[in-house]
Amino acid sequence: MKYNVEDCEIVELPIVHTESGNITVMENQLTLSFDIKRIYYLYDVPMNAERGGHAHYELQQYVVAASGSFTFILDDGKNKKEFFLNHPNKALHIKAGIWREMKNFSSGSICLVLASLEYSEKDYIRNYTDFLNFRNRK
Numbered sequence: 001m002k003y004n005v006e007d008c009e010i011v012e013l014p015i016v017h018t019e020s021g022n023i024t025v026m027e028n029q030l031t032l033s034f035d036i037k038r039i040y041y042l043y044d045v046p047m048n049a050e051r052g053g054h055a056h057y058e059l060q061q062y063v064v065a066a067s068g069s070f071t072f073i074l075d076d077g078k079n080k081k082e083f084f085l086n087h088p089n090k091a092l093h094i095k096a097g098i099w100r101e102m103k104n105f106s107s108g109s110i111c112l113v114l115a116s117l118e119y120s121e122k123d124y125i126r127n128y129t130d131f132l133n134f135r136n137r138k
């Protein structure tokens with residue numbers, strides 16, 4: 001199945017408020033629609049840096065601005081959609097087969113990613129023409 005940008009959405013995660021601060025929890029099967037196989041985070045990203053520029057065949061992910069803010073541009077080969085992440089209780093669910101670009105990282109921002117699969121370079125599509133061919137394949 002091929003997903004579209006309309007299938008990708010920002011999920012509002014529950015917040016446990018306490019007098020000394022908040023907690024947000026992400027749990028396999030409960031809050032998340034897949035079991036987490038890998039966690040990674042981007043940090044010390046220069047403010048003018050642009051990351052991404054690829055898609056994944058199978059991988060799906062939740063992306064959270066654990067600190068600061070940044071913008072994701074998702075692209076399904078026909079439509080693009082921009083998502084601004086700026087709060088730790090908002091998780092962008094990126095489905096498989098979607099091209100992504102990331103920009104506008106604020107100073108000190110941390111981009112936390114919960115991934116459905118282990119890292120594999122074979123799952124990447126790093127060339128945009130290859131991506132469009134993949135999208136147009138039946």
Ligand code: T46
Nearest residue numbers: 038040042051052053056061063100102111113118119
């Ligand atoms: C996404 C954004 C938010 C590893 O060795 N293991 C890993 O788990 C990852 C994610 C990366 N790497 C290596 C592979 C490359 O040599 O780190 C280097 C940069 O990786 P990548 O091009 O994947 O980095 P980003 O920040 O452009 O993209 C990553 C994810 O791939 C992408 O799916 O949504 O972070």
